[in-house]
Amino acid sequence: MKTPGEIFEILKEKFGDKITGIETELPVEPVISVDPLAIKEVCEFLRDNDDLRFDTLMSLAGVDDANGEKTKDEDGYDIIKGGTLSVYYHLDSIQKGHKVTLKVSVEREKPEVESVESVWRAADWHEREAFDMYGIVFLNHPDLRRILMPEDWQGHPLRKDYKNPEYYQGMKVPY
Template identity: 45%
Template sequence: MIEEIKDFIIKHLQDDAVIACQENGLQAAIYVHEKKLVEICQLLRDAPRYYFDFLANITAVDFYPEPYFEVVYHLSSIPFQKQLTLKVKLAFDRVEGTMPELDSVAGVWRTADWHEREIFDLMGIYFRNHPDLRRILMPDDWQGFPLRKDYIDPETYHDIPVK
């Protein structure tokens, strides 16, 4: 199925939309170009042949000390009972005060709103065009992103010991 979907994406978009297919591991995945992510998601949602109507989950993986993150999208087609994993590799040099950026898919699936907010809050990935991108679990004035592998716990928060 993964090769068929890859060919479908390439046929309807450009050749550079798909970067690679990952067929080993627990779940096959398609690596897609970050600039084509929203188009690919709309295509897969609207295609009568696939109809990936449900975004089950989005997560992010920090590959520290390597200079990149992966954002992983788990799609489901409820009527066809199929699952698909899309991955986007985001280069990030970890310059303080900067964040890796990716376009939001909240306009494709409304459930992305909360998933992207959680990733923003805990991993520090900024989602462009998100309707309400703000912290969801951590206090608004929290410094840093606790799920990054290079995160260092603060000693105190508002003079209250954290550890």
């Protein structure tokens, strides 16, 4: 059983600059930041290393950090330029009994993250959900489509600057 701090040290030694930092001042759980294009190899290492054995992905969540430049349009809706979107990975090891949280941040204008679907099949639907809700593109995902919203829906609803469409297929949306 290892603490997130120890796991961070192991990863730092193995991957160097691709591990960008650890936030420990958060009140509950430390978060390790990883380079978005290295997340797959980091996860493969975490799964296969004999001391770590992270055999299951508990959850994968997209987040809109809303840390860009904010302006308002004429209807009073926020428009956010720049800043980042993030993906949080919650890993769990059934064999070793430890947990860790990873995070990748990508630019809002070009949100591309390496998919971990080939590491844990559990990531498949979670990644599709993050794509659906935030427009985060998971590279090398075998079947990246919308999952909860209709296939022809415009926009990504959980972004903080999302604006409700007026009509969807001829139906008024805020009915």
